[in-house]
Amino acid sequence: MVSVFSSCPFCGNSAYNFAYCIGHRNFPNPMDTGICESFGVVGCCNCKEKFMVIFTTQTSIHEKAFKIVNLESEELRIKPIQFKTFPEPKRAFTNAMFPDVINNLIEEAEFSKNPAVKAMVCRSIVEFTLKDKQIGTDKDNLVNRINKAYEMGLITKPVAEWTHIFRKIGNKAVHEISVSEKEANEFLAFVKIFLELIYIIPSKVKEYST
Numbered sequence: 001m002v003s004v005f006s007s008c009p010f011c012g013n014s015a016y017n018f019a020y021c022i023g024h025r026n027f028p029n030p031m032d033t034g035i036c037e038s039f040g041v042v043g044c045c046n047c048k049e050k051f052m053v054i055f056t057t058q059t060s061i062h063e064k065a066f067k068i069v070n071l072e073s074e075e076l077r078i079k080p081i082q083f084k085t086f087p088e089p090k091r092a093f094t095n096a097m098f099p100d101v102i103n104n105l106i107e108e109a110e111f112s113k114n115p116a117v118k119a120m121v122c123r124s125i126v127e128f129t130l131k132d133k134q135i136g137t138d139k140d141n142l143v144n145r146i147n148k149a150y151e152m153g154l155i156t157k158p159v160a161e162w163t164h165i166f167r168k169i170g171n172k173a174v175h176e177i178s179v180s181e182k183e184a185n186e187f188l189a190f191v192k193i194f195l196e197l198i199y200i201i202p203s204k205v206k207e208y209s210t
Protein backbone atom coordinates (compact mmCIF):
# COMPACT_ATOMS: atom_id res chain seq x y z
CA MET A 1 0.00 0.00 0.00
CA VAL A 2 1.26 3.42 -0.91
CA SER A 3 -0.15 6.78 0.06
CA VAL A 4 0.98 10.12 -1.29
CA PHE A 5 0.63 13.36 0.63
CA SER A 6 -1.45 15.67 -1.55
CA SER A 7 -4.26 18.23 -1.52
CA CYS A 8 -7.54 17.12 -3.01
CA PRO A 9 -8.61 19.44 -5.86
CA PHE A 10 -12.26 18.67 -5.11
CA CYS A 11 -12.57 19.26 -1.37
CA GLY A 12 -9.27 20.98 -0.50
CA ASN A 13 -8.34 18.40 2.15
CA SER A 14 -4.61 17.74 2.54
CA ALA A 15 -3.65 14.25 3.68
CA TYR A 16 -1.84 11.03 2.82
CA ASN A 17 -4.15 9.76 0.11
CA PHE A 18 -4.27 6.12 -0.93
CA ALA A 19 -2.58 5.43 -4.27
CA TYR A 20 -4.33 3.08 -6.69
CA CYS A 21 -1.31 3.06 -8.92
CA ILE A 22 2.09 4.67 -9.24
CA GLY A 23 3.41 5.54 -12.68
CA HIS A 24 6.83 4.92 -14.16
CA ARG A 25 9.27 7.63 -13.26
CA ASN A 26 10.66 9.98 -15.87
CA PHE A 27 13.78 8.66 -17.56
CA PRO A 28 16.73 9.31 -15.29
CA ASN A 29 18.73 12.24 -16.49
CA PRO A 30 22.48 11.85 -17.06
CA MET A 31 23.25 14.03 -14.08
CA ASP A 32 21.26 11.74 -11.83
CA THR A 33 20.40 13.79 -8.79
CA GLY A 34 18.68 10.97 -6.96
CA ILE A 35 15.38 12.75 -7.42
CA CYS A 36 12.74 11.88 -9.97
CA GLU A 37 9.31 12.92 -11.10
CA SER A 38 6.46 10.46 -11.08
CA PHE A 39 2.71 10.39 -10.77
CA GLY A 40 0.00 8.41 -9.10
CA VAL A 41 -3.74 8.08 -9.16
CA VAL A 42 -4.99 8.58 -5.64
CA GLY A 43 -8.32 8.62 -3.85
CA CYS A 44 -9.10 11.44 -1.44
CA CYS A 45 -9.52 10.04 2.06
CA ASN A 46 -12.04 12.79 2.79
CA CYS A 47 -14.40 13.10 -0.20
CA LYS A 48 -13.41 9.85 -1.98
CA GLU A 49 -12.89 11.56 -5.34
CA LYS A 50 -10.00 10.30 -7.43
CA PHE A 51 -7.35 12.53 -8.95
CA MET A 52 -3.84 12.44 -10.29
CA VAL A 53 -0.90 13.69 -8.30
CA ILE A 54 2.30 14.50 -10.17
CA PHE A 55 5.16 14.60 -7.70
CA THR A 56 8.91 14.63 -7.21
CA THR A 57 10.58 12.41 -4.68
CA GLN A 58 13.81 10.51 -4.09
CA THR A 59 14.31 7.96 -6.86
CA SER A 60 14.78 5.22 -4.26
CA ILE A 61 11.39 6.04 -2.71
CA HIS A 62 9.74 5.99 -6.10
CA GLU A 63 11.29 2.61 -6.94
CA LYS A 64 9.96 1.14 -3.73
CA ALA A 65 6.50 2.67 -4.23
CA PHE A 66 6.35 1.34 -7.78
CA LYS A 67 7.11 -2.17 -6.51
CA ILE A 68 4.80 -2.36 -3.52
CA VAL A 69 1.83 -0.27 -4.66
CA ASN A 70 -0.33 -3.38 -5.01
CA LEU A 71 0.95 -5.20 -1.94
CA GLU A 72 -1.21 -5.01 1.14
CA SER A 73 1.54 -6.40 3.33
CA GLU A 74 3.80 -3.37 2.92
CA GLU A 75 3.11 0.24 3.56
CA LEU A 76 4.83 3.36 2.31
CA ARG A 77 3.87 6.97 2.85
CA ILE A 78 5.36 9.43 0.41
CA LYS A 79 5.80 13.06 1.33
CA PRO A 80 6.68 14.56 -2.05
CA ILE A 81 9.30 17.27 -2.41
CA GLN A 82 6.83 18.99 -4.70
CA PHE A 83 3.47 18.02 -6.09
CA LYS A 84 0.71 19.30 -8.30
CA THR A 85 -2.61 17.70 -9.08
CA PHE A 86 -4.73 17.05 -12.10
CA PRO A 87 -7.32 18.48 -12.22
CA GLU A 88 -5.90 21.60 -10.62
CA PRO A 89 -7.60 22.67 -7.42
CA LYS A 90 -10.66 24.76 -8.04
CA ARG A 91 -10.29 28.25 -6.74
CA ALA A 92 -12.81 29.60 -4.33
CA PHE A 93 -14.65 32.79 -5.25
CA THR A 94 -12.67 34.87 -2.79
CA ASN A 95 -11.84 38.52 -3.26
CA ALA A 96 -9.59 41.01 -1.50
CA MET A 97 -12.56 43.36 -1.33
CA PHE A 98 -14.47 40.95 0.91
CA PRO A 99 -13.82 40.81 4.65
CA ASP A 100 -11.63 37.86 5.70
CA VAL A 101 -14.54 36.21 7.49
CA ILE A 102 -16.48 36.14 4.24
CA ASN A 103 -13.56 34.77 2.25
CA ASN A 104 -13.19 31.95 4.77
CA LEU A 105 -16.90 31.19 4.68
CA ILE A 106 -16.93 31.14 0.86
CA GLU A 107 -14.16 28.56 0.83
CA GLU A 108 -16.10 26.50 3.30
CA ALA A 109 -19.27 26.73 1.20
CA GLU A 110 -17.47 25.91 -2.04
CA PHE A 111 -15.71 22.87 -0.67
CA SER A 112 -18.54 21.50 1.44
CA LYS A 113 -20.06 18.31 0.10
CA ASN A 114 -22.97 18.44 2.49
CA PRO A 115 -25.85 20.51 1.00
CA ALA A 116 -27.23 21.47 4.45
CA VAL A 117 -23.83 22.73 5.59
CA LYS A 118 -23.35 24.58 2.31
CA ALA A 119 -26.76 26.28 2.67
CA MET A 120 -26.09 27.18 6.31
CA VAL A 121 -22.74 28.72 5.45
CA CYS A 122 -24.36 30.67 2.58
CA ARG A 123 -26.97 31.98 5.01
CA SER A 124 -24.18 33.10 7.35
CA ILE A 125 -22.47 34.91 4.47
CA VAL A 126 -25.64 36.89 3.70
CA GLU A 127 -26.16 37.72 7.37
CA PHE A 128 -22.53 38.69 7.92
CA THR A 129 -22.53 40.89 4.80
CA LEU A 130 -25.53 42.86 6.03
CA LYS A 131 -23.96 43.24 9.47
CA ASP A 132 -20.71 44.35 7.87
CA LYS A 133 -22.63 47.01 5.94
CA GLN A 134 -24.25 48.07 9.22
CA ILE A 135 -27.74 47.18 8.11
CA GLY A 136 -29.92 46.75 11.20
CA THR A 137 -28.96 46.26 14.84
CA ASP A 138 -28.32 43.26 17.06
CA LYS A 139 -32.07 43.12 17.70
CA ASP A 140 -32.81 42.55 14.02
CA ASN A 141 -33.14 39.08 12.64
CA LEU A 142 -32.23 38.27 9.07
CA VAL A 143 -35.75 39.06 7.78
CA ASN A 144 -35.53 42.60 9.17
CA ARG A 145 -32.00 43.12 7.96
CA ILE A 146 -32.95 42.13 4.40
CA ASN A 147 -35.97 44.47 4.51
CA LYS A 148 -33.81 47.29 5.85
CA ALA A 149 -31.20 46.69 3.15
CA TYR A 150 -33.96 47.29 0.61
CA GLU A 151 -35.34 50.35 2.45
CA MET A 152 -31.86 51.85 2.69
CA GLY A 153 -31.27 51.31 -1.01
CA LEU A 154 -28.46 48.78 -0.64
CA ILE A 155 -30.40 46.24 -2.72
CA THR A 156 -33.29 46.49 -5.16
CA LYS A 157 -36.70 44.94 -4.57
CA PRO A 158 -36.15 41.88 -6.79
CA VAL A 159 -32.83 41.23 -5.03
CA ALA A 160 -34.55 41.55 -1.64
CA GLU A 161 -37.21 39.06 -2.73
CA TRP A 162 -34.56 36.74 -4.07
CA THR A 163 -32.63 37.01 -0.80
CA HIS A 164 -35.75 36.04 1.14
CA ILE A 165 -36.20 32.93 -1.01
CA PHE A 166 -32.69 31.78 -0.21
CA ARG A 167 -33.03 32.85 3.44
CA LYS A 168 -35.84 30.29 3.68
CA ILE A 169 -33.60 27.61 2.18
CA GLY A 170 -30.99 28.56 4.78
CA ASN A 171 -33.62 28.21 7.51
CA LYS A 172 -34.52 24.76 6.24
CA ALA A 173 -30.88 23.76 6.64
CA VAL A 174 -30.69 25.24 10.15
CA HIS A 175 -33.82 23.37 11.22
CA GLU A 176 -32.42 20.13 9.88
CA ILE A 177 -34.98 19.82 7.13
CA SER A 178 -33.27 18.36 4.12
CA VAL A 179 -31.82 20.71 1.55
CA SER A 180 -31.15 19.33 -1.90
CA GLU A 181 -27.80 19.61 -3.60
CA LYS A 182 -29.46 21.73 -6.30
CA GLU A 183 -30.86 24.18 -3.73
CA ALA A 184 -27.50 24.47 -1.97
CA ASN A 185 -25.63 25.06 -5.23
CA GLU A 186 -28.18 27.67 -6.33
CA PHE A 187 -27.83 29.38 -2.96
CA LEU A 188 -24.05 29.54 -3.44
CA ALA A 189 -24.49 30.92 -6.96
CA PHE A 190 -26.85 33.55 -5.53
CA VAL A 191 -24.39 34.45 -2.76
CA LYS A 192 -21.72 35.17 -5.38
CA ILE A 193 -24.04 37.60 -7.17
CA PHE A 194 -25.06 39.12 -3.85
CA LEU A 195 -21.44 39.73 -2.85
CA GLU A 196 -20.70 41.23 -6.23
CA LEU A 197 -23.60 43.62 -5.85
CA ILE A 198 -22.65 44.66 -2.35
CA TYR A 199 -18.85 44.77 -2.48
CA ILE A 200 -17.56 44.78 -6.04
CA ILE A 201 -19.95 46.93 -8.08
CA PRO A 202 -19.96 49.95 -5.72
CA SER A 203 -16.16 50.03 -5.76
CA LYS A 204 -16.13 49.77 -9.58
CA VAL A 205 -18.54 52.68 -9.79
CA LYS A 206 -16.21 54.67 -7.55
CA GLU A 207 -13.23 53.69 -9.70
CA TYR A 208 -14.87 54.86 -12.95
CA SER A 209 -16.36 58.04 -11.57
CA THR A 210 -13.12 59.46 -10.20
Ligand SMILES: [Zn+2]
Nearest residue numbers: 008011044047
Ligand atom coordinates in the same frame (compact mmCIF):
# COMPACT_ATOMS: atom_id res chain seq x y z
ZN1 LIG B 1 -11.40 15.38 -1.48
